Amino acid sequence: MALTTLLLCVFSLILPSHGLPEAVENHNSSDLLCTCNKIAAAISGASQVFFPPAPEYSFDIEHAYSSSNEASACSVEPGSAEDVSEILRILGSTRTPFAVKGGGHTTNPGFSSTRGVHIAMSRFNETKVNSMSGTVEVGAGLTWDQVYEVLEPTGVNVVGGRVFGVGVAGLTLGGGLSYLSNQYGLTVDNVAGYELVLPNGTVTIVTSDDDDLWFGLRGGLNNFGIVTKFIFQTHPQGDIWAGIVYYAENELDAIKEAVINFQQKNDTKASIIVNLAYSSDQFLILVYYFYDAPTPSQVFEDFLAIPATEGNVSTTSFSDFVKSLNFQPVFNGPRTFYGGAPVTQYSHAIFDAFVNQTKFWGAHLSTLDKNVTVISSLEPFDKGLFSHGGRSAYPPDRSHAVLPTSLAVQWSSASLDETMAFALRNISNTIHATALADGQNVSHAAVYVNYALFGTPLKDMYGGNVERLRQIRAAIDPEDVMGLTGGWKF
Numbered sequence: 001m002a003l004t005t006l007l008l009c010v011f012s013l014i015l016p017s018h019g020l021p022e023a024v025e026n027h028n029s030s031d032l033l034c035t036c037n038k039i040a041a042a043i044s045g046a047s048q049v050f051f052p053p054a055p056e057y058s059f060d061i062e063h064a065y066s067s068s069n070e071a072s073a074c075s076v077e078p079g080s081a082e083d084v085s086e087i088l089r090i091l092g093s094t095r096t097p098f099a100v101k102g103g104g105h106t107t108n109p110g111f112s113s114t115r116g117v118h119i120a121m122s123r124f125n126e127t128k129v130n131s132m133s134g135t136v137e138v139g140a141g142l143t144w145d146q147v148y149e150v151l152e153p154t155g156v157n158v159v160g161g162r163v164f165g166v167g168v169a170g171l172t173l174g175g176g177l178s179y180l181s182n183q184y185g186l187t188v189d190n191v192a193g194y195e196l197v198l199p200n201g202t203v204t205i206v207t208s209d210d211d212d213l214w215f216g217l218r219g220g221l222n223n224f225g226i227v228t229k230f231i232f233q234t235h236p237q238g239d240i241w242a243g244i245v246y247y248a249e250n251e252l253d254a255i256k257e258a259v260i261n262f263q264q265k266n267d268t269k270a271s272i273i274v275n276l277a278y279s280s281d282q283f284l285i286l287v288y289y290f291y292d293a294p295t296p297s298q299v300f301e302d303f304l305a306i307p308a309t310e311g312n313v314s315t316t317s318f319s320d321f322v323k324s325l326n327f328q329p330v331f332n333g334p335r336t337f338y339g340g341a342p343v344t345q346y347s348h349a350i351f352d353a354f355v356n357q358t359k360f361w362g363a364h365l366s367t368l369d370k371n372v373t374v375i376s377s378l379e380p381f382d383k384g385l386f387s388h389g390g391r392s393a394y395p396p397d398r399s400h401a402v403l404p405t406s407l408a409v410q411w412s413s414a415s416l417d418e419t420m421a422f423a424l425r426n427i428s429n430t431i432h433a434t435a436l437a438d439g440q441n442v443s444h445a446a447v448y449v450n451y452a453l454f455g456t457p458l459k460d461m462y463g464g465n466v467e468r469l470r471q472i473r474a475a476i477d478p479e480d481v482m483g484l485t486g487g488w489k490f
């Protein structure tokens with residue numbers, strides 16, 4: 001088998017078609033097998049190629065949500081940056097479509113999946129604290145909960161994801177919103193360096209000395225190569241006060257007033273997420289509370305006066321709190337799409353619109369599929385959210401905070417995918433119109449790239465940065481190797 005496919009390889013070399021994204025349809029299964037075998041022959045013992053039905057293959061291609069899965073020809077787990085380099089060279093020279101997966105939490109199909117060659121970064125799994133420099137090296141295959149667990153006994157922490165299972169790589173490369181962002185900024189504002197395999201296979205360390213790549217990697221996701229390692233600045237971390245609490249629908253007005261007041265308090269140690277959800281013909285409210293100290297200030301007093309149906313908040317460790325936010329199986333959860341609905345303030349009108357949209361679409365979509373859940377997650381970040389770092393691909397405008405607001409829809413039937421995408425676009429558009437009518441200047445409020453639904457125009461996320469990002473991309477990747485993988489493309 002291996003010999004046959006290797007022989008076939010000689011005849012199946014495809015000439016690079018410069019600038020044109022390569023369709024998997026142009027590669028038959030023997031082409032793809034041939035590329036897989038070429039990779040297997042080129043990589044060191046630190047790395048390995050897997051074919052279906054190996055359990056490693058299945059694990060490699062799985063995502064948090066089944067709607068993001070695709071069956072690739074093979075998977076490869078590189079174990080060194082040099083092997084990533086070999087792999088990229090082979091994929092580039094054969095123009096083979098590929099995917100790069102970190103934590104596998106994207107909800108956009110094709111962003112970290114492929115029918116070509118699937119690269120799973122799981123072997124980059126080291127967390128190495130350097131207390132002298134106040135930094136930590138984190139492998140690109142880790143999830144945030146794994147990193148927090150290792151950091152827990154060290155007394156320092158990083159600015160990363162908020163729930164169990166989310167990957168370090170995708171979250172960081174798209175910007176990164178954290179419970180700690182009100183104090184320290186986005187995750188990218190806390191990166192000290194990247195180990196990056198450039199599209200031509202060169203392994204390099206990127207720091208702020210490299211104007212263009214530094215700018216591009218701060219929000220530009222997989223356009224500039226494959227990151228193998230992140231170096232993050234650390235911050236002291238003690239116990240926190242945190243938890244999640246459920247409220248019944250009749251507390252909506254009280255929750256609304258509490259959210260509106262919360263935005264006036266400017267307490268950067270406090271962070272909340274207010275989830276408005278419709279599921280199984282019920283509307284419910286679920287609030288995440290976080291305070292970066294063992295006991296909170298008075299900042300949550302309005303919320304704590306509201307009768308709850310379930311849940312609790314207590315002094316706990318950062319790692320334990322994130323670990324507890326594990327509502328779904330880590331892999332192959334329900335079909336799910338995310339969308340973004342950025343505003344500059346959660347006013348009465350905006351809060352009401354989110355409630356109405358969640359209920360309206362929840363009820364309507366539930367008539368098509370009983371298993372539908374619609375969630376609007378309001379994130380009242382501090383006004384200084386974007387003031388902690390310099391220019392970056394995302395956000396394109398750091399002059400004022402944008403409240404990113406994620407929308408999520410979950411369902412069962414694949415035949416409803418387009419309907420669900422339509423609903424998310426409709427909610428985003430309705431909220432945008434409501435914000436304008438509310439007097440908010442959202443014309444330049446970028447959609448967070450890690451929430452944006454597939455098909456979102458680049459300028460809605462990257463604004464005035466799109467042209468510069470295109471130029472950087474053209475200079476770094478003249479052969480358009482990264483165009484062979486999915487995601488937002490400059």
Ligand SMILES: Cc1cc2nc3c(=O)[nH]c(=O)nc-3n(C[C@H](O)[C@H](O)[C@H](O)COP(=O)(O)OP(=O)(O)OC[C@H]3O[C@@H](n4cnc5c(N)ncnc54)[C@H](O)[C@@H]3O)c2cc1C
Binds near residue numbers: 064101105175451485
């Ligand atoms: C339940 C849930 C909770 C979330 N919570 C947060 C949150 O608290 N804060 C926040 O900011 N976002 C959050 N998000 C959004 C999250 O940032 C994105 O889903 C992000 O894509 C997750 O990264 P990943 O590595 O898990 O994703 P993957 O699906 O593995 O990758 C996402 C993208 O990054 C690219 N990529 C992955 N690894 C590399 C690499 N090594 N080099 C180059 N490109 C790479 C992939 O090719 C893909 O295009 C959440 C999403 C979900 C579903």
Ligand SMILES: *[C@@H]1O[C@H](CO)[C@@H](O)[C@H](O)[C@H]1NC(C)=O
Binds near residue numbers: 008011012029030031
């Ligand atoms: C499939 O690939 C083989 C080997 O490269 C090639 O000989 C054959 O023509 C290809 N078939 C199609 C339908 O493209």
Ligand SMILES: *[C@@H]1O[C@H](CO)[C@@H](O)[C@H](O)[C@H]1NC(C)=O
Binds near residue numbers: 122126
């Ligand atoms: C990292 O992965 C290797 C296998 O590639 C495994 O042996 C090792 O235990 C893992 N380390 C951690 C910290 O998970």
Ligand SMILES: *[C@@H]1O[C@H](CO)[C@@H](O)[C@H](O)[C@H]1NC(C)=O
Binds near residue numbers: 264265
């Ligand atoms: C918080 O900041 C806003 C605007 O910057 C200001 O109007 C408000 O008074 C501040 N609140 C407190 C409690 O300092």
Ligand SMILES: *[C@@H]1O[C@H](CO)[C@@H](O)[C@H](O)[C@H]1NC(C)=O
Binds near residue numbers: 311312
């Ligand atoms: C917190 O609440 C959840 C859900 O109500 C419950 O399962 C959990 O046991 C509670 N934890 C504590 C420490 O009380």
Ligand SMILES: *[C@@H]1O[C@H](CO)[C@@H](O)[C@H](O)[C@H]1NC(C)=O
Binds near residue numbers: 356360
């Ligand atoms: C709620 O949303 C629906 C659908 O967008 C719309 O028709 C209706 O007018 C809205 N109701 C209110 C009170 O805004």
Ligand SMILES: *[C@@H]1O[C@H](CO)[C@@H](O)[C@H](O)[C@H]1NC(C)=O
Binds near residue numbers: 368369370371412413
């Ligand atoms: C809803 O989910 C259940 C359990 O996962 C499944 O058996 C059922 O087929 C789903 N319903 C629809 C309409 O897809």
Ligand SMILES: *[C@@H]1O[C@H](CO)[C@@H](O)[C@H](O)[C@H]1NC(C)=O
Binds near residue numbers: 425426430433
């Ligand atoms: C949303 O969808 C409804 C119909 O379902 C339509 O009437 C309305 O115009 C749409 N609004 C936007 C802003 O897309």
Ligand SMILES: *[C@@H]1O[C@H](CO)[C@@H](O)[C@H](O)[C@H]1NC(C)=O
Binds near residue numbers: 397441444
């Ligand atoms: C809206 O904000 C942008 C920058 O984000 C600014 O250039 C523009 O002048 C603002 N418009 C108004 C009407 O304030």
Ligand SMILES: *[C@@H]1O[C@H](CO)[C@@H](O)[C@H](O)[C@H]1NC(C)=O
Binds near residue numbers: 198200201202475476
């Ligand atoms: C690879 O790309 C980088 C960045 O454009 C460039 O500096 C380097 O010379 C290239 N290496 C080779 C071998 O072409």
